[in-house]
Amino acid sequence: MPDSPNKLSQFRQELKRRKVVRVITVYAATAFVILELLSIIIEPLRLPEWTLQFAIVFLCIGFVIAVILSWIYDIHPEGGIVKTDSAHKVKAEDTPTTSSRWKIASYISFIVIVVLVVINIIPRTGKKESLEKSIAVLPFAWLSDDPEKRYQADGVMDAILLHLCKIEDLRVMSRTSVEQYRDTDKTIPEICEELGVAYILEGSFQKDGNQARLIVQLIQSGKEGHVWGNNYDRDWKEIFSVQSEVAQAVAEALKAVITPEEKKLIEKVPTTNLTAFDYYQRGREEYWRAILYMEYGATLDRAEYFLKKALEQDPAFALAYSGLALIQFSKYYVYIPSGPLYIADYYQSEKLDSVSILAEKALAIDSQIADAYYAKGRYEYEKGNFREAMISMQNALAIDPNHTAAMVVASDISAALFDYVTALELLNKAAGMERGSMLAMIDFYFYYTFIKIGFPEQSLLYLNEYLSHTGDSIQYYILRYQLESVQGNFESAFDYIKDAYAIDSSHRDVIMNMGNGLLNLERYEEAYPFYSIYVGELEASSEVRVYEMKSIGYELWMLGKKEEAMCYFQETIEHCTRHIQIKSDYGQSRAIFDKAGIYAFLGEKDSAYYYLEDLVKVRWHKYYISMMKSLDPMFESIRHEERFQELLRKMEGKYQSEHERVRKWMEEHDML
Structure with a gap:
C-alpha cells in the first residue's frame, strides 16, 4: 500500500513522457469540431437520423485506438514515428525534448474545447428549450367522401389548436400561419424551418354516422418517424374528450407544464348538444374563411346564420355568442393599411353595441372565453375606452397566451395610452407566433408605431418586411409615399406614388394619393383631376372616408372654388364631431386635429385652439408635431403665434421623453 501513491505518480509521469495526455487533448478538440460541423449540416443535407450517433461511436472507437497508439509510438522531430522505449531503458539525459509544435497543438486544442463548451452548449440551452416547446398544428386531412363536411375535420383541428394555445409553456403558431400548408x-x-418551430402535429379525420376516427402524429423536425401518435376510434359524442386528450398528450410529449387552471380549461365541455356543436363548427369555419381569404359579406352572413342555428339548439352555448360578437365586429369595421374603412351604417351605435352585448352574454355563461374578451376589447377600443379595452385584452391573453390578434390590438391600445415600449414588446411577441397573412399586418403596425415615435429608419425596415411578406408593390409604394411625406420629403414622396400609379392607374388609394402628392407640391391644377375621380368613386359606394375630406376642401379653396370647399370643410367637421361623440379611434385624435386645422384656416382661432389643447392632452406623436410645425398649410395663420408655439413645445416635451425611452429599449434589443 505505501507504494501505491508512488506507482500512481510514476504512471502519470509515464503518460506525460509518452505524450498520451496531449494526444487525448488534441483528439478531443478535433472530435468536438467534427460533431459541431455534423450538427450544422445534418438537417440541410437531410442526412440520416443516425448520422450523429454513428459519428460519436466511430470517434469513441478512434479515441481508444489513438490512446493505445500514443502509448506505443511517438513522433520525434528528428526521427519521425518511432516506438517508445520502456521507462527503465531510458536515461534521464536521453529523454527527448517535446516538440514545440506538440505544445502549440495542445494549447490550441484546450482553448478550442473551452470555447466550444462556452459559446455552443451553454447559450443553446435557453434557445433549445424555447424551440423544443414550439409547435404548429397543420390542417387535418378529411377522409370522408362528402367534401361539404370537411368543416368537421377543420373544426377538430381548430379545437386542438385552441387547447394548445391555452398552455402558456408552449409557443403555438396561429391558424393564420398554418393555413398556407x-x-x-x-x-x-x-x-x-419556415414557421420556426420544432414540432408539427398533423392528422386526418373521418366521421361516419355517429362514429368518428381521428389519426394524429407528432413529428419533430430532423427526426425520422413520429415522436408520438395515436388513433382514436370513438363515438361522436366523445369528441370533446378526444380533443382534450390529444392536446394534453402533445403537451406531455413536448414536456410542457400544464397548470391546474389550464387543464380545467382544456377539459371543459362547451355544449352537450351535438347538433348545436355541428352548427357551431360550420359557422366558425365560415368565419375563418372570411378572415383568411377576406371574403366578407355573404361569407360572414353564412357564419352568422349557422351560429344563430347553434343557439336555437342550445341557448346557453357561450362559444356561439362569442363567435357572433366577432362576426358583428367584422361586419361593420374593416382595417386596411391606408386607414380604417367605415361602413356607412357604422354611426348607428346599436350596430357596434351588439358586439358588446353578445360578448357579455358569452362571458355571463362562461367567463373563460378568450375570444369574448377580445371582442369586448375591440368594442371598448372603438368607443375610445382605452383602459377598459386593455383590461379586456389582458383577460383574453391570460386565458389564451398565444392569442396573437389580442397582442396586436393590445399593442395599438398601448400606443394610444402613450406606452410605446409595451406596444413594441407585444408586437415582438406576436411576430414570433405568426408566419401567415397576420405577419404582414404586424409589419404594418411596426411601421406605423415607429413613425409615430420618430424612428423613420426602423419604420422603413418593417415596410420592406411588409413587402417581402405580401409582394404588394402598390401598397408598398403608398406606404413609402406616406413615410416620405411625414418627413417633409414631398418630391421623393411623389416619385413613389407615381411608381404605384404606373402599376395601377385605377387603384382608388393611388388616385387619392396622387392628388395629395400634387397638393403638397402646390400643383393644384394637376391635383384636381385625381381628386375628382376619387370623389366620384366614393359617391358611387357606401364607404365613408373622412381622412381626405379636409385635403379636398383645401384643394378646391386654392383653385378658387370656395363654395365647394366650404361644403367639404363643413362635411368634415360634421363627421369629426360624430366620431368625437362616439369616441372612435379616429375621433380620439385625427378628428380633433382636422377640426383644429379647418378652424385655423377659416380664421376661427378660438375654436382652433380649443381643439389643439385637447390634442395635446390625448396625442403628441411625431406625425402631429411635424404637421403642426411646418407641413400642414392650414395652420399657417396661427403657426407663429406664441400660444400655438407653447402648445407645440408641450407636445414635443412629452414626445421626446417617450422617444428616449423607446430608444433605450431598442438598444437593449439590438434594434438600433
Whole structure:
C-alpha cells in the first residue's frame, strides 16, 4: 500500500513522457469540431437520423485506438514515428525534448474545447428549450367522401389548436400561419424551418354516422418517424374528450407544464348538444374563411346564420355568442393599411353595441372565453375606452397566451395610452407566433408605431418586411409615399406614388394619393383631376372616408372654388364631431386635429385652439408635431403665434421623453 501513491505518480509521469495526455487533448478538440460541423449540416443535407450517433461511436472507437497508439509510438522531430522505449531503458539525459509544435497543438486544442463548451452548449440551452416547446398544428386531412363536411375535420383541428394555445409553456403558431400548408407538397423540415418551430402535429379525420376516427402524429423536425401518435376510434359524442386528450398528450410529449387552471380549461365541455356543436363548427369555419381569404359579406352572413342555428339548439352555448360578437365586429369595421374603412351604417351605435352585448352574454355563461374578451376589447377600443379595452385584452391573453390578434390590438391600445415600449414588446411577441397573412399586418403596425415615435429608419425596415411578406408593390409604394411625406420629403414622396400609379392607374388609394402628392407640391391644377375621380368613386359606394375630406376642401379653396370647399370643410367637421361623440379611434385624435386645422384656416382661432389643447392632452406623436410645425398649410395663420408655439413645445416635451425611452429599449434589443 505505501507504494501505491508512488506507482500512481510514476504512471502519470509515464503518460506525460509518452505524450498520451496531449494526444487525448488534441483528439478531443478535433472530435468536438467534427460533431459541431455534423450538427450544422445534418438537417440541410437531410442526412440520416443516425448520422450523429454513428459519428460519436466511430470517434469513441478512434479515441481508444489513438490512446493505445500514443502509448506505443511517438513522433520525434528528428526521427519521425518511432516506438517508445520502456521507462527503465531510458536515461534521464536521453529523454527527448517535446516538440514545440506538440505544445502549440495542445494549447490550441484546450482553448478550442473551452470555447466550444462556452459559446455552443451553454447559450443553446435557453434557445433549445424555447424551440423544443414550439409547435404548429397543420390542417387535418378529411377522409370522408362528402367534401361539404370537411368543416368537421377543420373544426377538430381548430379545437386542438385552441387547447394548445391555452398552455402558456408552449409557443403555438396561429391558424393564420398554418393555413398556407393545406394540401402542401412541402416536407416537415421545410415547414418547421419556415414557421420556426420544432414540432408539427398533423392528422386526418373521418366521421361516419355517429362514429368518428381521428389519426394524429407528432413529428419533430430532423427526426425520422413520429415522436408520438395515436388513433382514436370513438363515438361522436366523445369528441370533446378526444380533443382534450390529444392536446394534453402533445403537451406531455413536448414536456410542457400544464397548470391546474389550464387543464380545467382544456377539459371543459362547451355544449352537450351535438347538433348545436355541428352548427357551431360550420359557422366558425365560415368565419375563418372570411378572415383568411377576406371574403366578407355573404361569407360572414353564412357564419352568422349557422351560429344563430347553434343557439336555437342550445341557448346557453357561450362559444356561439362569442363567435357572433366577432362576426358583428367584422361586419361593420374593416382595417386596411391606408386607414380604417367605415361602413356607412357604422354611426348607428346599436350596430357596434351588439358586439358588446353578445360578448357579455358569452362571458355571463362562461367567463373563460378568450375570444369574448377580445371582442369586448375591440368594442371598448372603438368607443375610445382605452383602459377598459386593455383590461379586456389582458383577460383574453391570460386565458389564451398565444392569442396573437389580442397582442396586436393590445399593442395599438398601448400606443394610444402613450406606452410605446409595451406596444413594441407585444408586437415582438406576436411576430414570433405568426408566419401567415397576420405577419404582414404586424409589419404594418411596426411601421406605423415607429413613425409615430420618430424612428423613420426602423419604420422603413418593417415596410420592406411588409413587402417581402405580401409582394404588394402598390401598397408598398403608398406606404413609402406616406413615410416620405411625414418627413417633409414631398418630391421623393411623389416619385413613389407615381411608381404605384404606373402599376395601377385605377387603384382608388393611388388616385387619392396622387392628388395629395400634387397638393403638397402646390400643383393644384394637376391635383384636381385625381381628386375628382376619387370623389366620384366614393359617391358611387357606401364607404365613408373622412381622412381626405379636409385635403379636398383645401384643394378646391386654392383653385378658387370656395363654395365647394366650404361644403367639404363643413362635411368634415360634421363627421369629426360624430366620431368625437362616439369616441372612435379616429375621433380620439385625427378628428380633433382636422377640426383644429379647418378652424385655423377659416380664421376661427378660438375654436382652433380649443381643439389643439385637447390634442395635446390625448396625442403628441411625431406625425402631429411635424404637421403642426411646418407641413400642414392650414395652420399657417396661427403657426407663429406664441400660444400655438407653447402648445407645440408641450407636445414635443412629452414626445421626446417617450422617444428616449423607446430608444433605450431598442438598444437593449439590438434594434438600433
